[in-house]
Amino acid sequence: MPAAIETQELTKDFLVGFWRPRPYRALDGLTLSIEAGEVFGFLGPNGAGKSTTLKLLLQLIYPTNGTARILGKPAGEVEVRRRIGYLPENPYFYDDLTAEEVLSYFASLFGLRGADVARRVSTVLDDVGIAAERRMRLRGFSKGMLQRVGLAQAILNEPDVLFLDEPMSGLDPIGRRQVRDLILSLRQRGCTVFFSSHILPDAEALCSRVAIVVQGRLVANGAVSEIAEFQLTGWELVAADVNESLRSSIAGRARKVTSIGAGRFVIDLPPEVGPDRVLAELAAGGAHIVSLNPHRETLEDYFIRQVSAAAPRQTGID
Ligand SMILES: Nc1ncnc2c1ncn2[C@@H]1O[C@H](COP(=O)(O)OP(=O)(O)OP(=O)(O)O)[C@@H](O)[C@H]1O
Numbered sequence: 001m002p003a004a005i006e007t008q009e010l011t012k013d014f015l016v017g018f019w020r021p022r023p024y025r026a027l028d029g030l031t032l033s034i035e036a037g038e039v040f041g042f043l044g045p046n047g048a049g050k051s052t053t054l055k056l057l058l059q060l061i062y063p064t065n066g067t068a069r070i071l072g073k074p075a076g077e078v079e080v081r082r083r084i085g086y087l088p089e090n091p092y093f094y095d096d097l098t099a100e101e102v103l104s105y106f107a108s109l110f111g112l113r114g115a116d117v118a119r120r121v122s123t124v125l126d127d128v129g130i131a132a133e134r135r136m137r138l139r140g141f142s143k144g145m146l147q148r149v150g151l152a153q154a155i156l157n158e159p160d161v162l163f164l165d166e167p168m169s170g171l172d173p174i175g176r177r178q179v180r181d182l183i184l185s186l187r188q189r190g191c192t193v194f195f196s197s198h199i200l201p202d203a204e205a206l207c208s209r210v211a212i213v214v215q216g217r218l219v220a221n222g223a224v225s226e227i228a229e230f231q232l233t234g235w236e237l238v239a240a241d242v243n244e245s246l247r248s249s250i251a252g253r254a255r256k257v258t259s260i261g262a263g264r265f266v267i268d269l270p271p272e273v274g275p276d277r278v279l280a281e282l283a284a285g286g287a288h289i290v291s292l293n294p295h296r297e298t299l300e301d302y303f304i305r306q307v308s309a310a311a312p313r314q315t316g317i318d
Pocket residue numbers: 014015016024025026044045046047048049050051052053089198
């Protein structure tokens with residue numbers, strides 16, 4: 001079976017500057033292969049080249065170099081377009097229309113007619129959680145609600161491959177949760193999902209694999225648990241009602257034990273000391289667990305390190 005999405009040395013230069021336009025390399029030799037059925041996270045800081053990559057995959061813009069194939073065919077072929085969905089970074093709709101009208105219009109563009117339009121629109125409105133607002137004009141929609149209309153539009157044609165540019169942006173925690181559940185249900189029915197984000201926990205909760213781009217270059221590609229920078233660096237355990245003998249017994253294995261009030265401590269455990277035995281010991285000694293959190297390098301720390309390590313760029317082309 002061909003890869004669902006495949007890029008070879010995909011490169012994009014933009015001409016910047018008005019009087020003396022010079023090329024600026026927004027994407028530099030991206031080679032990626034994504035299997036059918038994968039949920040793939042495309043991560044990077046602002047300006048990394050995420051939206052540029054998505055637009056190249058959709059053939060909204062053309063590469064300076066390299067190729068992109070979707071479902072085994074060149075990106076942009078009519079047959080491919082029919083089988084994909086796309087949520088742009090800032091979806092824009094004619095705001096005099098209601099959600100139902102806009103989606104019915106798109107459904108008719110996809111070739112649906114009559115009762116099939118109403119049925120499909122009703123299903124996707126439910127899927128994205130705006131069924132109650134279906135008759136409201138989009139002018140009155142919040143950013144999060146518009147994002148959901150965009151998502152509904154992207155899944156209208158039951159795509160085999162779905163491209164989402166920052167699908168969680170503008171959503172509150174409930175909205176993020178709904179989008180996560182929606183992506184998981186799409187995966188269940190075999191849809192390949194390629195989404196960009198700069199939020200690691202969203203990617204971690206959903207993705208079989210992530211790629212990280214910084215300044216147009218691929219800097220990591222693999223399962224989140226395999227990318228060395230995100231491996232566990234320790235545990236932070238907060239416990240209450242810890243007596244002195246418990247404290248001194250655990251202090252020997254901890255990197256640090258900090259008192260935060262009578263009998264309450266923050267216990268910093270190194271990664272090789274699994275928290276299970278410490279938790280059991282605390283519980284047996286009459287202490288109570290307040291919280292337990294794993295420590296890893298955050299995506300933000302990682303981005304900052306990568307960006308500061310990269311050489312400053314003039315034209316962007318080396
Ligand atoms: N049409 C264009 N003309 C000139 N430069 C562009 C154009 N589109 C993008 N760029 C530049 O290319 C680089 C990558 O932009 P892109 O929008 O792909 O980043 P991104 O990773 O999506 O960032 P964000 O997280 O802010 O959405 C940026 O430096 C941007 O300024």
